[in-house]
Amino acid sequence: MYIIKEKRELSQGVKLFVMDAPLIAKKCRPGQFVILRIDEDGERIPLTIADFDRKAGTITLIFQEVGNTTRQLGMLNVGDSLLDLAGPLGTATEIEKFGTVICVGGGIGVAPLYPIARAYKEAGNTVISIIGARNSALLILEQEMAAVSDELIITTDDGSKGRKGLVIDPLQEILVQKTVDRVMAIGPVIMMKSVAKVTRPHNVHTLVSLNPIMVDGTGMCGGCRVSVGNKNKFACVDGPEFDAHLVDFDGLMARQRMYHDYERGSKRCGGDCACHQ
Amino acid sequence: MSSVKHPMPEQPAHERRRNFSEVELGYDEATAQAEAARCLQCKTAPCRQGCPVEINIPAFIKHIREGSYLEAIEEIKTKNNLPAVCGRVCPQEDQCEKLCVLAKKGQPVGIGRLERFAADFARNRPPRKTAPPSDEPAGKVAVIGGGPAGLTVAGDLARLGYKVTIFEALHAPGGVLMYGIPEFRLPKDIVRTEIEELKQMGVDIVVNAIIGKTFTIDELLQEEGYDAVFIGTGAGLPHFMDIPGENLNGVYSANEFLTRVNLMKAYRFPQSGTPVHIGRRVAVVGAGNVAMDAARTSLRLGADTVYIVYRRSEEEMPARQEELEHAKEEGVEFRLLTNPVGILGNEQGWVKGLECIRMELGEPDASGRRKPVPVPNSNFILDVDTVIMAIGQGPNPLVQQTTPGLAVDKRGNIIADESGKTSKEGVFAGGDIVTGAATVILAMGAGKKAAASIHEYIQNKRKRDRN
Ligand SMILES: Cc1cc2nc3c(=O)[nH]c(=O)nc-3n(C[C@H](O)[C@H](O)[C@H](O)COP(=O)(O)OP(=O)(O)OC[C@H]3O[C@@H](n4cnc5c(N)ncnc54)[C@H](O)[C@@H]3O)c2cc1C
Ligand code: SF4
Ligand code: FES
Numbered sequence: 001m002y003i004i005k006e007k008r009e010l011s012q013g014v015k016l017f018v019m020d021a022p023l024i025a026k027k028c029r030p031g032q033f034v035i036l037r038i039d040e041d042g043e044r045i046p047l048t049i050a051d052f053d054r055k056a057g058t059i060t061l062i063f064q065e066v067g068n069t070t071r072q073l074g075m076l077n078v079g080d081s082l083l084d085l086a087g088p089l090g091t092a093t094e095i096e097k098f099g100t101v102i103c104v105g106g107g108i109g110v111a112p113l114y115p116i117a118r119a120y121k122e123a124g125n126t127v128i129s130i131i132g133a134r135n136s137a138l139l140i141l142e143q144e145m146a147a148v149s150d151e152l153i154i155t156t157d158d159g160s161k162g163r164k165g166l167v168i169d170p171l172q173e174i175l176v177q178k179t180v181d182r183v184m185a186i187g188p189v190i191m192m193k194s195v196a197k198v199t200r201p202h203n204v205h206t207l208v209s210l211n212p213i214m215v216d217g218t219g220m221c222g223g224c225r226v227s228v229g230n231k232n233k234f235a236c237v238d239g240p241e242f243d244a245h246l247v248d249f250d251g252l253m254a255r256q257r258m259y260h261d262y263e264r265g266s267k268r269c270g271g272d273c274a275c276h277q
Numbered sequence: 278m279s280s281v282k283h284p285m286p287e288q289p290a291h292e293r294r295r296n297f298s299e300v301e302l303g304y305d306e307a308t309a310q311a312e313a314a315r316c317l318q319c320k321t322a323p324c325r326q327g328c329p330v331e332i333n334i335p336a337f338i339k340h341i342r343e344g345s346y347l348e349a350i351e352e353i354k355t356k357n358n359l360p361a362v363c364g365r366v367c368p369q370e371d372q373c374e375k376l377c378v379l380a381k382k383g384q385p386v387g388i389g390r391l392e393r394f395a396a397d398f399a400r401n402r403p404p405r406k407t408a409p410p411s412d413e414p415a416g417k418v419a420v421i422g423g424g425p426a427g428l429t430v431a432g433d434l435a436r437l438g439y440k441v442t443i444f445e446a447l448h449a450p451g452g453v454l455m456y457g458i459p460e461f462r463l464p465k466d467i468v469r470t471e472i473e474e475l476k477q478m479g480v481d482i483v484v485n486a487i488i489g490k491t492f493t494i495d496e497l498l499q500e501e502g503y504d505a506v507f508i509g510t511g512a513g514l515p516h517f518m519d520i521p522g523e524n525l526n527g528v529y530s531a532n533e534f535l536t537r538v539n540l541m542k543a544y545r546f547p548q549s550g551t552p553v554h555i556g557r558r559v560a561v562v563g564a565g566n567v568a569m570d571a572a573r574t575s576l577r578l579g580a581d582t583v584y585i586v587y588r589r590s591e592e593e594m595p596a597r598q599e600e601l602e603h604a605k606e607e608g609v610e611f612r613l614l615t616n617p618v619g620i621l622g623n624e625q626g627w628v629k630g631l632e633c634i635r636m637e638l639g640e641p642d643a644s645g646r647r648k649p650v651p652v653p654n655s656n657f658i659l660d661v662d663t664v665i666m667a668i669g670q671g672p673n674p675l676v677q678q679t680t681p682g683l684a685v686d687k688r689g690n691i692i693a694d695e696s697g698k699t700s701k702e703g704v705f706a707g708g709d710i711v712t713g714a715a716t717v718i719l720a721m722g723a724g725k726k727a728a729a730s731i732h733e734y735i736q737n738k739r740k741r742d743r744n
Binding site for chain 1: 446447448456484485486487490491492513514515517519523524525526529530532533536537541542545546547548549550551552554625626673674675
């Protein structure tokens with residue numbers, strides 16, 4: 001049993017849990033994730049570790065209520081517990097002093113980006129962060145990101161905060177003005193795809209963290225496979241981070257839609273379930 | 278006396294092909310006694326040589342004949358901790374029953390069916406008394422992986438007075454018994470009960486513990502105070518064919534498909550949270566036990582047509598005869614001497630067909646089987662909307678990559694000798710992680726040998742330390 005020690009709502013439908021998980025907290029590094037299961041009938045879902053406190057033995061998870069499991073998760077409260085929490089999984093981010101690093105985060109993707117940006121900063125890099133959302137209400141971790149970045153740029157689709165537009169707009173400009181040694185982008189697939197497109201002509205090493213559908217998270221099922229440089233990789237063990245210039249984003253998007261009809265048709269959230277009572 | 282085995286009562290094929298209840302129903306007492314009476318109680322007991330864990334077969338059969346079923350199961354359990362599992366899934370036709378003297382003239386004694394009978398009879402009875410764990414354990418052993426190999430090591434060492442902890446990556450122990458072999462062939466309650474008995478013997482099971490991530494082997498040995506480690510991580514890495522279209526929606530590895538259905542109970546979706554996609558027409562590529570399980574599972578999920586696509590002929594099929602027959606009875610169609618060359622997709626990225634080429638058998642290859650060669654210009658399209666790849670599994674590399682000093686072969690399997698010793702001191706291994714994908718009972722046999730050599734290793738080390 002893994003107890004929820006703290007719960008916060010970061011923006012509409014985006015929640016933060018601090019989980020009691022000493023073994024995972026002791027070991028995890030930026031870029032890694034966990035697999036959780038709420039109860040005996042629950043599915044296994046991956047969530048990236050958004051922060052950790054080794055002393056307190058806790059990890060932070062941030063999730064958006066998009067599917068049945070995340071909606072059910074959002075209804076849990078402090079003191080409730082999860083049946084299963086396994087990790088840390090996946091390969092950690094390579095952290096070194098590269099020089100100037102741009103961290104690009106879109107929507108909920110800012111959550112996994114935060115510990116990575118912090119680690120880049122601690123390693124002595126100049127960190128420029130660009131975080132974006134559809135509108136100001138959906139922006140998360142603004143202060144946290146500001147604290148670990150030399151420069152923080154905010155964009156919103158509707159201009160309700162920061163620059164109006166997409167994260168790639170300021171990215172484009174910086175790439176023209178400065179030498180950038182590395183770009184790390186985490187967010188919706190469509191955003192990561194456009195970041196890759198923008199950085200490619202500048203020859204900047206660009207990493208993205210992928211979130212395909214997973215089952216075990218240990219390399220046992222192959223459900224998380226993505227084509228990277230025309231080779232199949234298992235995101236849960238070979239990733240989740242990959243060279244953005246080699247990833248088949250269209251293939252990834254198609255695979256993410258595999259169970260959309262099931263989610264919608266699922267009785268669990270068709271009205272006769274806990275979240276509708 | 279009858280020269281054939283008493284038949285196994287089964288659910289009729291037309292009914293069972295649409296449900297997940299167990300196919301084989303088991304002998305009743307009268308049938309079990311009658312089958313037991315066929316055994317000649319040979320002094321030499323050739324059957325025993327065929328048993329990887331050396332069960333005293335005539336002795337347990339005699340108990341059944343005399344109606345002492347609990348004695349029968351006691352006898353089996355001195356050698357085998359998982360009799361209800363083995364009675365169901367062991368390939369007895371290649372082991373004990375193959376060597377049974379009756380097999381020379383007719384059918385062998387139904388040893389597996391009798392083992393199952395005794396185990397099922399004893400299930401739901403109070404567990405036998407186990408020795409209370411001694412105050413000072415003989416030593417502390419970590420077992421990585423809760424499959425048949427790991428469970429066997431744990432049981433044997435617990436009985437010798439060791440404090441054993443099993444670390445399992447998934448949320449439930451059992452390995453392939455839980456995630457791979459379907460409910461209709463091996464009900465999960467049976468696996469759980471047999472594992473429960475281990476817990477009662479004092480074995481600790483830590484789930485959600487991925488060795489190589491949550492802990493490394495070196496940490497277990499150096500920081501967590503374990504005297505020895507056994508690695509039984511199985512052959513869990515699914516292979517794909519590397520043909521175009523393998524990433525389309527509707528293409529599964531058998532591991533993913535079976536895990537969704539067995540471990541995650543997708544057949545109860547939406548009560549269970551995990552969905553599985555099943556089309557109307559399914560092609561399963563491969564012809565081993567895993568392929569038969571995937572094909573029969575597809576029928577039960579409601580597919581109209583299910584094909585087994587296999588590049589060789591029926592003779593070379595690796596599946597057990599019994600599974601093959603069950604699959605045929607249930608209506609699985611076989612497309613033999615047929616090899617997939619690509620998977621076709623529609624605009625939304627879903628499977629719409631499997632392009633295959635016909636094969637013919639040529640000269641024998643390295644395995645001694647005639648090598649299938651493509652017939653030029655014989656391509657055709659099989660009209661399917663789901664494709665399941667059941668062409669084999671390799672070793673999961675997580676433990677090997679994080680354990681310096683542990684030797685592996687070219688395929689990535691851990692190198693261990695007959696007694697389970699690896700190249701690293703205090704580290705033992707056995708089961709599919711050493712041999713490549715094999716059988717439950719071979720994994721258990723390897724576990725037994727490893728338990729004995731772990732015992733010897735720890736006791737010798739203690740002696741040395743004392744001197
Ligand atoms: C679908 C299917 C059907 C089969 N049917 C039969 C049959 O009818 N008869 C038969 O005899 N055999 C059958 N087999 C083969 C048989 O199941 C295996 O040979 C046997 O289970 C091997 O046992 P094992 O203990 O070596 O490994 P496994 O059963 O694979 O168990 C390994 C365990 O280790 C865990 N693990 C892996 N990595 C780690 C890690 N890093 N940290 C912690 N835990 C880890 C895994 O999660 C798993 O639980 C079948 C196999 C499959 C897939
Ligand atoms: S060989 Fe056959 S007949 Fe002889 S003891 Fe074994 S099971 Fe009985
Ligand atoms: S989630 Fe199963 S292999 Fe990656």
